[in-house]
Amino acid sequence: MEQKTKIKAKDGRQELVITREFDLPLELLFKAYVEPDIVEQWMGTKVIKLENKKHGSWQFQTTDARGNVVFEAHGTIHEFVPNQKITRTFEMENAPFGAQLEFLEFEPLTDHTSKLQMHIVYRSVALRDQMLQLPFAKGLNMAHTRLQDVVSKLN
């Protein structure tokens, strides 16, 4: 089966492009990026602030069951054209990656389908490659934690 989400990350470039075709009309796809309560549902994070306008800013935060902050990110919105595009920055708190620039472009395919292209520009090639490895590192860490849990029960 063809993969719905595609990533283009050319070697030696400090950028990548994510594309995805949705089984949703354009208006609903765009709405998923605009309404804070909807963003919370699919991003799995709390939306502290989301000002969808030029010069607006946004802030997301995820806490664990005990209220500890496990993820925090923020950025500014540079351009906001309904049903067409969002240009924004993204920066994770307490992480050494710095800000990245994101160009989101939404387009209709049919009355019931649409496409999103996310063009992300990083400060350097090395940073981009680190970001690409992040979910892998996270998965590995989780595996290690599980391993630790299992081993500590054996002692």
Added chain:
Amino acid sequence: MTAGAIAANFNTARPTVSKHLQILTECELLQQQQNGREIYYHINAQKMKQVADFIEPFRAMWEDRFNKLETVMKNYKIT
């Protein structure tokens, strides 16, 4: 496959195909096998998998996120 057989599948000049084969061989994505006067190229599946694996967790993370978005939005109607 020989370089000639591979080149026959593309609308590019033979030297261009040779150059690509050379780079892919340097990257160990292809392996060469000398057979008399001919060189056969084989795909190095293991190496190819390593390259794909590098980006796969990142892709899978976004795929999950977007699948969720799609599921959530199917409950909404255009207003």
